[in-house]
Amino acid sequence: MRCDRCGRDAVLFQRYSGMHLCSKHFKEDAERKIRRKIRKSRIGKGEKIALALSGGKDSSVAAYVLKNVFRDWKDIDLIAITIDEGIEGYRDEMIDGAKLLTKKLHIDHRIESFEDNFDYTIDEIACIKRDLGICSFCGVLRRKLLNAVAREEGATLLATGHNLDDEAQTVLMNILRGDVERLARFVPSKVQPGLIPRLKPLSEIPENEVILYANLEKLPIPHESCPYVHEAMRRDIRGMLNDLEERHPGTKHSLMGAFYKINESLKEKYVQGELNRCERCGEPCIGNLCQSCKLLDKIKREKD
Ligand code: SF4
Ligand SMILES: [Zn+2]
Ligand SMILES: [Zn+2]
Numbered sequence: 001m002r003c004d005r006c007g008r009d010a011v012l013f014q015r016y017s018g019m020h021l022c023s024k025h026f027k028e029d030a031e032r033k034i035r036r037k038i039r040k041s042r043i044g045k046g047e048k049i050a051l052a053l054s055g056g057k058d059s060s061v062a063a064y065v066l067k068n069v070f071r072d073w074k075d076i077d078l079i080a081i082t083i084d085e086g087i088e089g090y091r092d093e094m095i096d097g098a099k100l101l102t103k104k105l106h107i108d109h110r111i112e113s114f115e116d117n118f119d120y121t122i123d124e125i126a127c128i129k130r131d132l133g134i135c136s137f138c139g140v141l142r143r144k145l146l147n148a149v150a151r152e153e154g155a156t157l158l159a160t161g162h163n164l165d166d167e168a169q170t171v172l173m174n175i176l177r178g179d180v181e182r183l184a185r186f187v188p189s190k191v192q193p194g195l196i197p198r199l200k201p202l203s204e205i206p207e208n209e210v211i212l213y214a215n216l217e218k219l220p221i222p223h224e225s226c227p228y229v230h231e232a233m234r235r236d237i238r239g240m241l242n243d244l245e246e247r248h249p250g251t252k253h254s255l256m257g258a259f260y261k262i263n264e265s266l267k268e269k270y271v272q273g274e275l276n277r278c279e280r281c282g283e284p285c286i287g288n289l290c291q292s293c294k295l296l297d298k299i300k301r302e303k304d
Pocket of ligand 1: 139228
């Protein structure tokens with residue numbers, strides 16, 4: 001197949017747009033969407049962006065494009081933060097990849113571990129807490145640590161590598177669980193003190209295109225996957241959305257488009273209140289104790 005823009009060999013048939021694209025025009029298309037997303041976040045002079053870099057394909061591509069986008073913006077600082085959850089045989093390889101990439105891209109890199117910050121690794125938590133999805137623990141603790149470290153670094157934005165598939169899965173998962181309030185919080189309507197606003201530069205790029213971009217740019221991406229399975233529901237939704245996208249190209253984009261329209265009304269119904277500070281760790285939270293402190297309490301109780 002030939003590229004619809006220049007006639008060279010195509011590397012991608014973008015079913016949702018009906019376009020065949022060569023390597024050059026595919027990368028241009030992806031970078032245009034990423035720049036548009038970054039522009040929408042109204043980044044100004046003197047900002048410091050902390051990137052959550054796991055070492056996987058999404059955040060590695062995010063590191064690469066952010067570095068390129070901000071190359072000419074002299075006043076923007078970029079730092080990568082990698083969280084070591086303590087998952088033997090998996091995270092070590094990812095961390096090596098993250099180190100390699102940040103060195104290659106000349107991005108400052110900070111690594112923080114669950115063990116140093118919470119006294120437990122995910123492997124230890126998995127041994128203690130066999131009855132609960134380990135990913136919920138991992139996600140809550142990681143988000144807290146990322147926010148705290150980004151704040152400590154003086155970051156004004158926290159960038160993550162979430163792609164279009166991740167976003168569409170989360171929206172659909174909240175709808176299917178009937179959790180409308182959480183859905184309303186998915187795009188925060190105001191900046192909360194202590195909570196670093198998010199930037200998701202890849203949120204309009206489908207997962208298969210992120211993989212293609214990473215391969216074309218020969219980014220060092222490990223192929224190991226985490227030994228703890230993802231939540232069963234997300235896995236099911238992922239399969240369902242991929243099936244729908246295959247049969248009805250553009251489904252994921254339409255779902256997100258509908259969500260952004262509905263979100264305007266959701267924000268009016270579920271007005272975002274002021275957050276408190278966790279009375280134990282000081283992180284922003286609803287109520288007196290943050291989710292992480294509550295989960296760590298559970299772990300301690302179960303262990304004793
Ligand atoms: S798959 Fe689950 S346990 Fe593994 S890194 Fe992701 S959230 Fe953590
Ligand atoms: Zn082309
Ligand atoms: Zn807390």
